[in-house]
Amino acid sequence: MKAEKEIKENKRTVDEAALSVLEQDQSGVETAFDRYLRMQPQCNFGRTGVCCRICLQGPCRITKKADKGICGAHAYTIVARNLIRSITGGASAHSDHGRHLVYTVLEMLEDKALAYAIEDPQKLQRVAERLGINTDDKDEKEVLAEVAALALEDFIKASTDPCKWLETTIVKDRVDKFSECNILPRGVHTTIAETMAQTHMGMDADPVNLIFQGLKMALCDYIGMHIATDLSDILFGTPKPVTTEANFGVMEADMVNIALHGHNPLLSEMIVRVAREMKDDAVAAGARGIKCMGICCTGNEVLMRQGVPVLTNFLSQELPMMTGALDAMVVDVQCIMPGVKAVSECFHTRVVTTMPNAKIPGAHHVAFSEDRAAEKAKEIINLAIEAFKERKGLEVAIPQVKNKVTAGFSVEALEDILGELNPDQPFKVITDAIDSGQLRGVVLFAGCNNLRVLQDHSHNEIIRQLAKNDVLMVATGCAAGSAAKMGLMNDDAVELYAGEGLKSFIHSLNKANEEKLESNKLPLIFHMGSCVDNSRAFDLATALAKQWEIDMPKIPFVASAPEAMSEKAVAIGSWWVAMGLPTHVGVVPEVTGSALVNGIALQVAEDVYGGYFIWEEDPQKAAEKILAALDERTWKLRIHRGLADKYETELSKSY
Amino acid sequence: MKAEKEIKENKRTVDEAALSVLEQDQSGVETAFDRYLRMQPQCNFGRTGVCCRICLQGPCRITKKADKGICGAHAYTIVARNLIRSITGGASAHSDHGRHLVYTVLEMLEDKALAYAIEDPQKLQRVAERLGINTDDKDEKEVLAEVAALALEDFIKASTDPCKWLETTIVKDRVDKFSECNILPRGVHTTIAETMAQTHMGMDADPVNLIFQGLKMALCDYIGMHIATDLSDILFGTPKPVTTEANFGVMEADMVNIALHGHNPLLSEMIVRVAREMKDDAVAAGARGIKCMGICCTGNEVLMRQGVPVLTNFLSQELPMMTGALDAMVVDVQCIMPGVKAVSECFHTRVVTTMPNAKIPGAHHVAFSEDRAAEKAKEIINLAIEAFKERKGLEVAIPQVKNKVTAGFSVEALEDILGELNPDQPFKVITDAIDSGQLRGVVLFAGCNNLRVLQDHSHNEIIRQLAKNDVLMVATGCAAGSAAKMGLMNDDAVELYAGEGLKSFIHSLNKANEEKLESNKLPLIFHMGSCVDNSRAFDLATALAKQWEIDMPKIPFVASAPEAMSEKAVAIGSWWVAMGLPTHVGVVPEVTGSALVNGIALQVAEDVYGGYFIWEEDPQKAAEKILAALDERTWKLRIHRGLADKYETELSKSY
Numbered sequence A, B: 001m002k003a004e005k006e007i008k009e010n011k012r013t014v015d016e017a018a019l020s021v022l023e024q025d026q027s028g029v030e031t032a033f034d035r036y037l038r039m040q041p042q043c044n045f046g047r048t049g050v051c052c053r054i055c056l057q058g059p060c061r062i063t064k065k066a067d068k069g070i071c072g073a074h075a076y077t078i079v080a081r082n083l084i085r086s087i088t089g090g091a092s093a094h095s096d097h098g099r100h101l102v103y104t105v106l107e108m109l110e111d112k113a114l115a116y117a118i119e120d121p122q123k124l125q126r127v128a129e130r131l132g133i134n135t136d137d138k139d140e141k142e143v144l145a146e147v148a149a150l151a152l153e154d155f156i157k158a159s160t161d162p163c164k165w166l167e168t169t170i171v172k173d174r175v176d177k178f179s180e181c182n183i184l185p186r187g188v189h190t191t192i193a194e195t196m197a198q199t200h201m202g203m204d205a206d207p208v209n210l211i212f213q214g215l216k217m218a219l220c221d222y223i224g225m226h227i228a229t230d231l232s233d234i235l236f237g238t239p240k241p242v243t244t245e246a247n248f249g250v251m252e253a254d255m256v257n258i259a260l261h262g263h264n265p266l267l268s269e270m271i272v273r274v275a276r277e278m279k280d281d282a283v284a285a286g287a288r289g290i291k292c293m294g295i296c297c298t299g300n301e302v303l304m305r306q307g308v309p310v311l312t313n314f315l316s317q318e319l320p321m322m323t324g325a326l327d328a329m330v331v332d333v334q335c336i337m338p339g340v341k342a343v344s345e346c347f348h349t350r351v352v353t354t355m356p357n358a359k360i361p362g363a364h365h366v367a368f369s370e371d372r373a374a375e376k377a378k379e380i381i382n383l384a385i386e387a388f389k390e391r392k393g394l395e396v397a398i399p400q401v402k403n404k405v406t407a408g409f410s411v412e413a414l415e416d417i418l419g420e421l422n423p424d425q426p427f428k429v430i431t432d433a434i435d436s437g438q439l440r441g442v443v444l445f446a447g448c449n450n451l452r453v454l455q456d457h458s459h460n461e462i463i464r465q466l467a468k469n470d471v472l473m474v475a476t477g478c479a480a481g482s483a484a485k486m487g488l489m490n491d492d493a494v495e496l497y498a499g500e501g502l503k504s505f506i507h508s509l510n511k512a513n514e515e516k517l518e519s520n521k522l523p524l525i526f527h528m529g530s531c532v533d534n535s536r537a538f539d540l541a542t543a544l545a546k547q548w549e550i551d552m553p554k555i556p557f558v559a560s561a562p563e564a565m566s567e568k569a570v571a572i573g574s575w576w577v578a579m580g581l582p583t584h585v586g587v588v589p590e591v592t593g594s595a596l597v598n599g600i601a602l603q604v605a606e607d608v609y610g611g612y613f614i615w616e617e618d619p620q621k622a623a624e625k626i627l628a629a630l631d632e633r634t635w636k637l638r639i640h641r642g643l644a645d646k647y648e649t650e651l652s653k654s655y
Helices: A002-009 A016-024 A032-038 A044-048 A075-109 A121-130 A140-156 A172-180 A188-198 A207-236 A265-277 A279-284 A296-306 A319-323 A339-344 A370-391 A411-419 A428-435 A457-468 A477-485 A491-497 A500-512 A531-548 A567-578 A595-609 A619-640 A644-653 B002-009 B016-024 B032-038 B044-048 B075-109 B121-130 B140-156 B172-180 B188-198 B207-236 B265-277 B279-284 B296-306 B319-323 B339-344 B370-391 B411-419 B428-435 B457-468 B477-485 B491-497 B500-512 B531-548 B567-578 B595-609 B619-640 B644-653
Strands: A242-246 A256-262 A290-295 A310-312 A328-331 A350-353 A403-407 A441-445 A471-476 A525-529 A557-561 A583-585 A613-615 B242-246 B256-262 B290-295 B310-312 B328-331 B350-353 B403-407 B441-445 B471-476 B525-529 B557-561 B583-585 B613-615
Touching: A016 A319, A075 A140, A075 A188, A075 A207, A075 A265, A075 A370, A075 A531, A075 A567, A075 A595, A075 B188, A121 A140, A121 A207, A140 A188, A140 A207, A140 B188, A188 A207, A188 B075, A188 B140, A188 B188, A207 A265, A207 A296, A207 A531, A207 A567, A207 A595, A242 A296, A242 A310, A242 A477, A256 A265, A256 A296, A256 A370, A265 A279, A265 A290, A265 A296, A265 A328, A265 A370, A279 A370, A290 A296, A290 A370, A296 A310, A296 A403, A296 A477, A296 A525, A296 A531, A310 A319, A310 A477, A319 A339, A328 A339, A328 A370, A339 A350, A350 A370, A403 A477, A403 A525, A411 A500, A411 A531, A428 A441, A428 A500, A428 A531, A428 A619, A441 A457, A441 A477, A441 A531, A441 A619, A457 A471, A457 A477, A457 A491, A457 A619, A471 A477, A471 A500, A471 A531, A471 A619, A477 A525, A477 A531, A491 A500, A525 A531, A531 A557, A531 A567, A557 A567, A557 A619, A567 A583, A567 A595, A583 A619, A595 A613, A613 A619, B016 B319, B075 B140, B075 B188, B075 B207, B075 B265, B075 B370, B075 B531, B075 B567, B075 B595, B121 B140, B121 B207, B140 B188, B140 B207, B188 B207, B207 B265, B207 B296, B207 B531, B207 B567, B207 B595, B242 B296, B242 B310, B242 B477, B256 B265, B256 B296, B256 B370, B265 B279, B265 B290, B265 B296, B265 B328, B265 B370, B279 B370, B290 B296, B290 B370, B296 B310, B296 B403, B296 B477, B296 B525, B296 B531, B310 B319, B310 B477, B319 B339, B328 B339, B328 B370, B339 B350, B350 B370, B403 B477, B403 B525, B411 B500, B411 B531, B428 B441, B428 B500, B428 B531, B428 B619, B441 B457, B441 B477, B441 B531, B441 B619, B457 B471, B457 B477, B457 B491, B457 B619, B471 B477, B471 B500, B471 B531, B471 B619, B477 B525, B477 B531, B491 B500, B525 B531, B531 B557, B531 B567, B557 B567, B557 B619, B567 B583, B567 B595, B583 B619, B595 B613, B613 B619
Parallel strands: A256 A290, A256 A328, A290 A310, A328 A350, A441 A471, A441 A557, A471 A525, A557 A583, A583 A613, B256 B290, B256 B328, B290 B310, B328 B350, B441 B471, B441 B557, B471 B525, B557 B583, B583 B613
Antiparallel strands: A242 A403, B242 B403
């Protein structure tokens, strides 16, 4: 069985904890790492986007012999259709998340979802003001009702008025650009329906027209995400700096270990709260207590607000069970491998599904409902305690790999920290540092894991390269999870990896915030939250653009998704580009089958929107390209601002 | 070039006109018939539904070696997800169609789309009453405004109140069934967003849960279609019997020949009207006049209301250009092969796209807008006249194949005709005929063409078999187009093919309606309209169920889509099954890769909803299975109604 041996040896990860579990595993259980290798070779038609399954005459695959689909569709039509349906899937997932929060707020306002409350009235006030809601003489609930009504309207409306969550969160020049290009959406749902219709058999064959609709769709993705972030902050509090740990070492053999996996804070926040109250039940079962920890973005949500440790990120989600120490994995929505169920069968772990639209056959299903949130959380935790009891006497092998993480950097938290250096214009602290050459620009790390490349390897390499080159970095989602696990998201990493400019920048902020930050000294890379919180990263970009008084295509702010995997990542990358920002993707998406569509992504997009994609799988080259993209903008910005002469000499040194 | 020769020889159609064009063609132009053969062999992973491209780690294909996707998804999850995304595509297309009509009505009510008016106030009144709108003391426009508001609400709403177009058009038992199974949709768009989210990577892995959501989605397809039919009737009139001709022979060499292709009456109705006014322009250009003719469903729309001849159906849409006689092909939305553009380049034909969401690179694009409808129609017709002038002196070879067609059978028209025999209970004429054994049941022929089987062959064979066996038949879409082209949709066919029971049934209706029908004697199979007008066929089924006072799963009414091709067909078939009716499909859809999902479609569906699928590619066997499905229900119905004894002997003879 040479193949099997190779499969087992080829681990495709640089995460020490994951490697340790994979190496020590005696159970023979199958994980994504095995399934990936068994799936090789993968279909190159699908891989390059030229497989069409939209009608029942297909599949049609573009080859030299068959250079068009049966209907006559060229590769460019097929690739563009597949791409924008993928954006639609992503936008739908984010809208589902945001809509769930809107429904919960509406229930709360009807005195139903009693476990929820307005945790952050300041955020509510800020959001309401931004939306143009008159809050005079209104109580919090009235204001929230108006906010929720506008949010619902952005989802459902079919009128051509601009969506509130787009219009009020971006710079005016972008609104004008979108209006000029006719990609201002009628509403999130209407655009989803439109895009699915436009990609139906015998509809649009024009790739440019299709891609413009795809960008309209992507803007809806942004709207859904921003609504999700705003409402989550209002219900659960806006994140502030918090320090904890990350990776498998956070599990403790004598605790009831519960992994919270998925994306939405509605359930995970409740479990974290109820777990604190149920300590005695765990003690009664022989445990020292209950330990909650996060996987993927529901993990990021409770990390950011509650300091819940990070267990792992997407790709290694099955592995914590293989330590024998995980008592329950509670999942809500998105990025949950169905494979977790099969792995759990070899161990004592309870896999608990909770949502009506994300079930796994054979898993425990506790139907979560907002109006019985605490009760349901208790039911779930009891399943974990029961599993813990079964675990007694069984061997547990927790890799002692963990790293310190300082997270919780909402835009509000950053503003607060920067404000200690410049209370009137907090973001000028960053723009000044870029203008002066202390920083070379800002980069967001976002996205997932993807087995096409070594897990966490590119994240790790690119982050270190950019740190050395004085790039200010923020992160979200599984990219943030990667940095956290790898020990890059703490103050030690600043000393180890930051270049002089970045180091001095962070030191000066630490110094100015000594009292405020306490033990939460600033990290090398700032965790801004879950995937939906890419809205926070974009708000930061907008704040910088406003500070500079320029449109987005001029700011030295780049996004990088070294391991993009999900349709949500495709959607995020697309709006990031439409918003005017360069976007690196470390796995080439399914567009290379059409030189035309690929060219639009890599070049034409810049002419129209100012943003563009960079496909680069090699992390060294990716870092170079990201730096070049930043430098190009910084250079132009300096000329624009009359600073060119002053810094020209220094900048030219770096080439 | 043996392969090329085989490609040219294998015509894959039984349509004489299409065959004639293909055989005589000297141009070497490429059509779908060629592209289909060049595409062989097609991918069996896609063909059986086990190829997953939902995340960027894929494509994953289920094989013996790799029996799960990289994420751990089983074949059943992958197949179910692909299936319900397909339903979503179809429902989105139909909702786009319906929403377009709603937008037009709203513009009309704002005195913008002045070319449109309330053509059928009686239909408006009927629809308003059905929706529970109080019409007292309201003028037509006020009533229409309320109807349009409710229609828009069904598309956009997110509340859990039942959608009006579902609740008010189906029998109460069905509403209860859908409520009990939790598949009453919140609204069309919300459900599209939900379904795309539920099929995102790492969401639902439960095939039953996925399929239930797919059925909810399919009910939204029904809603969008029914809204489209109702509003079209209000704006353009409810169809009444009308006689014309079908197939390539309807083109006339000395006329400006314009093909109207696509799905929506908004543009095609306008072109038909304006063409009548522009006869002099055509004459000035040397033509005898302007001849409009239809392809696909926009053709069905103008056939049903204006008696416009049928040129052809889906698969042969490229061929009329190859006669050299087609001056323009005007397309709106859906089922338009991008291949038409390439074919037109070898001839003088103008291919004119008109809609913002359905463009073809290189085609003439006249941006149609409702508020300048007549002007735009004129612009398009002028392009055709210009092309006619170019045609002078060029060879034209129109196959002299055409058949008489009597169409226009809306439910209202049928009610009117049946009412001559039973004014109080018109549909009792049908139920009595079934109760008495004169008719064996009712079958709807719907759906498309699909190159997997010989074009029109199955339609032709099954229709003749069922006619011989006294089945009352209705048809829509390209299935109706097929029957029309083949000469099955006229009174001669009754004499040629109908069994004694069916013949006497139709004769008695003809006799009772002699004055009313004039030259429109009833055909063998009743044309109920375009694809969206499957709502009409279902209204007929509902009328029969109400007449019998039973729920849908008990009525002997079967649908057959011998050549289903588009996602719309998948959606229609799915709601037809959810509504409780057996549904034959003549090309096996992409579900056979999961025995579980396939079993749900073929068997489990019946246990829950009363409807089920029958996959059968062989037309003889299909006819037998359809008859068996009818007989099973007729038999049970007779027992239920205490008629078993009376007819048992006769029925048993037929076995």
